[in-house]
Amino acid sequence: MPDAIDTIVGQWSKERPDLADALWPVQLLGRAQRLARFADKSAKEIAAKHGVEHGEFDVLSTLQRSGPPYTLTAGALLKAAMVTSGAITNRIDRMEAKGLVERVRDGEDRRTVQIRLTSQGHEVMSHIISDHLANYARLLADVDRETCTRTADGLRAVLEALGDASLR
Amino acid sequence: MPDAIDTIVGQWSKERPDLADALWPVQLLGRAQRLARFADKSAKEIAAKHGVEHGEFDVLSTLQRSGPPYTLTAGALLKAAMVTSGAITNRIDRMEAKGLVERVRDGEDRRTVQIRLTSQGHEVMSHIISDHLANYARLLADVDRETCTRTADGLRAVLEALGDASLR
DNA sequence: TGCTTTTATCTCAACGTTGAGATTATCAAG
DNA sequence: CTTGATAATCTCAACGTTGAGATAAAAGCA
Numbered sequence: 001m002p003d004a005i006d007t008i009v010g011q012w013s014k015e016r017p018d019l020a021d022a023l024w025p026v027q028l029l030g031r032a033q034r035l036a037r038f039a040d041k042s043a044k045e046i047a048a049k050h051g052v053e054h055g056e057f058d059v060l061s062t063l064q065r066s067g068p069p070y071t072l073t074a075g076a077l078l079k080a081a082m083v084t085s086g087a088i089t090n091r092i093d094r095m096e097a098k099g100l101v102e103r104v105r106d107g108e109d110r111r112t113v114q115i116r117l118t119s120q121g122h123e124v125m126s127h128i129i130s131d132h133l134a135n136y137a138r139l140l141a142d143v144d145r146e147t148c149t150r151t152a153d154g155l156r157a158v159l160e161a162l163g164d165a166s167l168r
Numbered sequence: 169m170p171d172a173i174d175t176i177v178g179q180w181s182k183e184r185p186d187l188a189d190a191l192w193p194v195q196l197l198g199r200a201q202r203l204a205r206f207a208d209k210s211a212k213e214i215a216a217k218h219g220v221e222h223g224e225f226d227v228l229s230t231l232q233r234s235g236p237p238y239t240l241t242a243g244a245l246l247k248a249a250m251v252t253s254g255a256i257t258n259r260i261d262r263m264e265a266k267g268l269v270e271r272v273r274d275g276e277d278r279r280t281v282q283i284r285l286t287s288q289g290h291e292v293m294s295h296i297i298s299d300h301l302a303n304y305a306r307l308l309a310d311v312d313r314e315t316c317t318r319t320a321d322g323l324r325a326v327l328e329a330l331g332d333a334s335l336r
Numbered sequence: 337t338g339c340t341t342t343t344a345t346c347t348c349a350a351c352g353t354t355g356a357g358a359t360t361a362t363c364a365a366g
Numbered sequence: 367c368t369t370g371a372t373a374a375t376c377t378c379a380a381c382g383t384t385g386a387g388a389t390a391a392a393a394g395c396a
Contacts, residue, residue: 003327011233012297019297025304028316029207031323036204037250038330039197055382065179075344082205087383089346094382111344111391129180129187136193142329147322148196154319155199159171161310162206223352243374255353257376262352279361279374 005030028158039139046135050128052100055081055091057132060100060125063117070117071104077115100124173198196326207307214303218296220268223249223259225300228268228293231285238285239272245283268292 002010005027013020040054047057062080063070072080078088092115095101100121104114117125140148170178173195181188208222215225230248231238240248246256260283263269268289272282285293308316 001328003324004332005324005327008233011235015233015235016294016297019301022298022301022305024313024316025301025308027320028308028323029203029304031320031327032200033204033207034332035197035323035327035330036201038327038332039201053382065176065183067179067183073344074346078345084384085345086347086385090382109344109392113345126184129184130190133187133190133193136197137190139330140193140196140326143326145192147325148192151319151322151326152195152199154315154322155196155203156171156173157315158308158311158319159173159199159203159206160169162203162307164172164202164206221352241374242376246375252354253375254355254377258352277362277374281375 003031004034032155039136042135042139043132046131047128049131050124052098052124052128053091053094055083055087056095056100057128059088059091059095059115060117060121061129063101063115064122064125064129070122071114073112073114075112095121171199172202200323207304210303210307211300214299215296217299218292220266220292220296221259221262223251223255224263224268225296227256227259227263227283228285228289229297231269231283232290232293232297238290239282241280241282243280263289 008030009023009026012023012026043057044054047054050057052060058081059077062077063072066072074085074088074092077092078085081088092101092103096103099118101115102118104116105112106114176198177191177194180191180194211225212222215222218225220228226249227245230245231240234240242253242256242260245260246253249256260269260271264271267286269283270286272284273280274282
C-alpha cells in the first residue's frame with residue numbers, strides 16, 4: 001500500500017524521469033522527516049499539557065537523564081538539543097523564571113554556567129516522562145514490535161554512518 | 169556500537185529503572201527525529217544556496233512534482249507541508265514577491281486561491297532539485313543500499329499504522 | 337608577565353510559525 | 367430567495383529560533 005512518500009516519489013518520477021534513479025534517498029529520509037513530524041507534534045501536546053514548551057521539555061529531559069547531580073553546562077545542553085546558543089539562553093531564562101532550573105556559576109571555570117534541575121523541575125519532569133513514553137507507545141501501538149526493532153536498528157546504522165556521535 | 173539514542177536510553181534506564189520497559193519507542197522515534205534533523209539542516213543549506221527558504225523550497229517542490237499545470241490550492245499546499253494556514257499565506261506572499269509563484273483566482277470556487285509555479289519558479293526548482301537529491305545521496309553515501317531499503321520499508325509500515333494517508 | 341587566540345555564554349534584531357479570529361464565498365435546507 | 371452552517375484564505379500579535387556580534391574568562395605562547 002502506497003504512503004505519502006510513495007506518492008511523492010511517483011510524482012517526481014513522472015515529472016522528471018531523468019531523476020528516477022536519484023530518488024531512493026527520499027524513501028528513507030522523507031519518511032524519517034514525516035515520522036519525526038508526527039512524533040514531535042504529539043510530544044509537544046504532552047508537554048503543553050504539563051505547562052512546558054517543547055524545547056523546555058527537552059532541557060528537563062536532558063538534565064534528568066544525566067543523573068545526579070542533575071547539572072549540565074549550557075554548552076552541553078545546546079549540543080544535546082541541537083540548537084543554537086541563543087535558543088538555550090532563552091530556554092534557560094524562561095525555565096529559571098518558572099523555577100524549573102537554576103544557574104550556578106561555580107569556581108572552576110567562570111565562563112561556564114552550570115544549569116541545575118531544581119526539585120520542582122525534577123517533580124514536573126517525573127510526571128511528564130511517564131505521559132511522554134505512554135504517548136510514544138500509543139503512537140506505535142499498531143506496529144508489531146519486531147518491525148520497530150528492525151527499523152530502529154536500521155536507523156542506528158544510518159546515524160552511525162552519518163557520524164552521529166554518542167553524547168558522552 | 170552505541171549511538172546518541174543508545175546513550176539516552178541507557179541514561180534513562182539508570183535514572184528511572186521502573187521505566188526501562190517503556191523506552192523501546194524511543195529507539196525508533198528518537199532516531200527518526202535525529203535523522204530528520206540532520207536531513208533538514210542539510211536540505212536547508214542547499215535551499216539557501218539557491219536563495220530560497222526551507223519552507224519555500226517545500227512549496228516549490230510540491231508544485232513542481234504535481235505536474236502540469238503546476239497549480240495547487242493554498243489548502244492543498246498547507247496539507248502537503250503539514251503547516252498552518254498562516255505559514256502558507258506568508259510563504260506564498262514572499263514567493264509571489266520573488267516571482268516564484270503567482271496567485272490565480274479563477275471562477276469555479278472563489279474562496280480558493282490557485283497557486284501557480286511561474287516559469288521562473290520552474291527554472292529555480294529544476295536547479296535545486298538535482299542539488300537536493302545529490303545532497304541526500306551524499307548523506308547516505310556510507311550506508312549500504314539494502315539497509316536503506318529495509319529501513320525505508322520499516323518506516324513505511326510505521327507511517328501506515330499511524331494513518332499517514334497518501335496525498336492524493 | 338604581556339599578548340593573542342580560543343572557549344563559553346549572553347545580547348538582540350530579524351525571521352518564520354502558530355493559532356485564534358476575521359473575511360468572504362459556497363452549500364444545504366426551509 | 368433567505369438563513370444558517372460550512373469551507374478556504376487572510377490577518378496579526380505572540381512566540382521561539384537563528385545567527386552575528388559582544389562580553390568575559392581561560393589557555394597558549396613569547
